[in-house]
Amino acid sequence: MFQNEQQTKNKTEDQKVTIDKNIDFWKWFLWILQEARIVDTNYSVKGSYVWLDWGYKLFKKIYAFAQEAYIQSGHNQMQFPTLIKESTFLKETDFIRNFENDVFWVDREGSKKLAKGERLALRPTSELIIYPMFARWIRSWRDMPLKVFQNVSIFRCETNETRPLIRNRETIGFIEGHSAFQSKKEALAFLESIGKTYSILFEKLGIPVKFIEVPKWDQFAGSTKTIDGYVILPGSKSMELFTTAYLGTTFSKIFNIEYLDQHKKKQFVHLLCYGPSIDRILATIIAYYGDNKGLVLLPDISPIDMIIIPIFNRKNKSIIMQYSNEIKKQLISFGFKVEIDDNELTTPGMKFYQSEKLGIPLRIEIGQKELANNEITITRRDTLQKETLNWQSQSIQAHI
Amino acid sequence: MFQNEQQTKNKTEDQKVTIDKNIDFWKWFLWILQEARIVDTNYSVKGSYVWLDWGYKLFKKIYAFAQEAYIQSGHNQMQFPTLIKESTFLKETDFIRNFENDVFWVDREGSKKLAKGERLALRPTSELIIYPMFARWIRSWRDMPLKVFQNVSIFRCETNETRPLIRNRETIGFIEGHSAFQSKKEALAFLESIGKTYSILFEKLGIPVKFIEVPKWDQFAGSTKTIDGYVILPGSKSMELFTTAYLGTTFSKIFNIEYLDQHKKKQFVHLLCYGPSIDRILATIIAYYGDNKGLVLLPDISPIDMIIIPIFNRKNKSIIMQYSNEIKKQLISFGFKVEIDDNELTTPGMKFYQSEKLGIPLRIEIGQKELANNEITITRRDTLQKETLNWQSQSIQAHI
Secondary structure (H helix, E strand, O other): OOOOHHHHHHHHHHHOOOOOOOOOHHHHHHHHHHHOOOEEOOOOOOOOOEEOHHHHHHHHHHHHHHHHHHHHOOOEEOEOOOEEEHHHHOOOHHHHHHHOOOOEEEEEEOOEEOOOOOOEEEOOOOHHHHHHHHHHHOOEHHHOOEEEEEEEEEEOOOOOOOEOOOEOOEEEEEEEEEEEEOOHHHHHHHHHHHHHHHHHHHHHOOOOOEEEEOOHHHOOOOOOEEEEEEEEOOOOOEEEEEEEEEEEOHHHHHHOOEEEOOOOOEEEOEEEEEEEEHHHHHHHHHHHHOEOOEOOOOOOOOOOOEEEEEOOOOOOHHHHHHHHHHHHHHHHHOOOOEEEOOOOOOOHHHHHHHHHHHOOOEEEEEOHHHHHHOEEEEEEOOOOOEEEEEOOHHHHHHHO | OOOOHHHHHHHHHHHOOOOOOOOOHHHHHHHHHHHOOOEEOOOOOOOOOEEOHHHHHHHHHHHHHHHHHHHHOOOEEOEOOOEEEHHHHOOOHHHHHHHOOOOEEEEEEOOEEOOOOOOEEEOOOOHHHHHHHHHHHOOEHHHOOEEEEEEEEEEOOOOOOOEOOOEOOEEEEEEEEEEEEOOHHHHHHHHHHHHHHHHHHHHHOOOOOEEEEOOHHHOOOOOOEEEEEEEEEOOOEEEEEEEEEEEEOHHHHHHOOEEEOOOOOEEEOEEEEEEEEHHHHHHHHHHHHOEOOEOOOOOOOOOOOEEEEEOOOOOOHHHHHHHHHHHHHHHHHOOOOEEEOOOOOOOHHHHHHHHHHHOOOEEEEEOHHHHHHOEEEEEEOOOOOEEEEEOOHHHHHHHO
16 A cells, blocks of 8 residues: 555655645545545546555445445345347347447457347346346245345446546446345335435445435336435535335336246236445545545544554664554554554655545554653544544553 | 245256266256356356356355455555457557457447447456556556556457356456566566465365466467466366466566666566466366265355254244254354254255255254254265264364
8 A cells, every 4th residue: 555655756746736625626536536546547448447455445345334234134145247138138128228328339259240139238237137037036936035236347338528436437336236026015115124224324434315216207217116315525416326226027027027926826026226336435435524635534434543653763763663563563452453654765744645645544653752751643634633642552542 | 045945946856866977077067056056057148157146155255365365465456447448459469369369349339339449348358457557657666566456357258168167258256466576586586476375275275286387389478487277177177277477578568667777777667467267266166076966165165164954843843943043152152154044945855955055064953852862963064974962062162
């Protein structure tokens, strides 16, 4: 995480130029994505981004929360393929009409041109991939509820105005849940419980979400009841964070997902699909909590709780490093995730900037004064308040 | 994991037909993939498979080992896009010659035909994606070594004879490491340490790997030294499990990955790429340890250590369930991962079959006899040996 020091060095000049979140939000957003090592937006394919080390760590933290929620609510994790045959697409005319301008089409395998019907689409979403498998797996009422989820990349070339994390052409953090039920009643009850699960998740992440039932004309193709979660970003633009849709029996009829009920009668299954995009959840966390110095991370989200920055000269280096390592060891024994930034190529000042940009909740400075008085100096990232504490482990633990 | 009982029921007839690993390995392999819920091979796009619940759990276990090895050896985890512009491909003629028959080409975005040079390839591997970014990130010797890895799907339409997990068209478990060094010497030293890391990993997984230096004419395009790891599958076919390649400065020259050395002189960086495919690691574990009853999993790989199967009638049900739950609780307190198969729709016999197919290391039966004598009956999956033990927690723990 502390690589590319030279780049950091080259950029210290820029840091004096304040990019103001309240004046130009998008400029600030792009600045923070790069400086906090979230994504690199300079990849050569439009709407595709490189997830950098810090961004990917945040991705994994958010993903772990979402994964846990899915598993706790009885889902099996699976993974479905990326490519969809054109002939499958042609079975569902509403769906293809909805997505026809959004799809990347593979027309060639090597030098071989694919024939009509055999051409392959990159999934814009996975209904057409998952539901034909449901038709294979579901035979009787005993096979339900069937609940699966997956985390995959999805591809949509819908827009020219791409925005990293928010409007991508490849979105890596799509978490799709799909489930099948015997009746509309059961399906809607589960939809409601999924909504509650999300509410708890977003509360934990500190994101204020509004649930809105989507009017019929704006619904996902094949849906009969859709409730979406929205946030309002700075600049008053609303953004969809996740969707939950009751699909009724629309897809069951297209793909023949039938089951024998308790009276041996054939019935169509009732389907739900739902899911957030981690990309957008992270964008929201950045937009809500970040400031002109960088990210501000809640302790639940931050990959580490605190960073120790030792301040030494040639004479006191070894003793300060020793003291820092002792403190690190004790803090770890209390259960905190702690790192020392002992990079020799950067100055303490640059390390302060860096830890503020990354949004690490607490920064601990240890220099000659701290060493002499058996103290540590702690700065909170959210309030930027500084405090010097006597290093008595018990009281520190209570304080932190 | 115990869903689709009806399917299981429908198939009990088939179970009597023995599919013999030693007589027809490939028939057995396909049988086990489906029966142990690893992948479903019935997806409509050739060479693409659906990862089922048990298979995906095994995938995550193996992935966790590999991820840890990468992180311990100083790699940053990132994620790079799927699509590559044709114009990038055209910069590297050797590379494109190597892969020209293997690439899925996106020729259309929606209804819009893409022009020559703008067409997009699905990554067959990520050199052309990652190295142009390295060129942006590396400025001076201070930026190295730069070590990154990612876990992504890769796409290759090279063969018509696809084999699930072994010769796919989409491989979901590709773990690519890429790193940049100042000199050949440093690069080769790291290549060697990566080799050692893999040896340890494969030993842990119980896989006998042979390292072989690949002759020049068979090397990956752009490589100047390649050491691959092979296993011999039943039927004496050898399979490449992973590759480690020293790429020299071939790609550095194509993508201008230069740095200023300690004497402010411009130099090209030296590149390494390496990685296993989890799909093939899992295939090897299945092929090596599986038998005619199903998977056999080493405790390190199995998502759970033991499964408790209660055997009851209407009269003793509640007391047997109570005893089983007590035992589960205690085993969990010893640190084991334990589940009870309390599904009411299947018989104990079907549960035995199921636990053997899944390869769970230990099966615990608890019936009237066990209850009466304060015992449990344990069957090891690898030897199929059965043993009845007195339930005295301390001694049990020592025994297991």
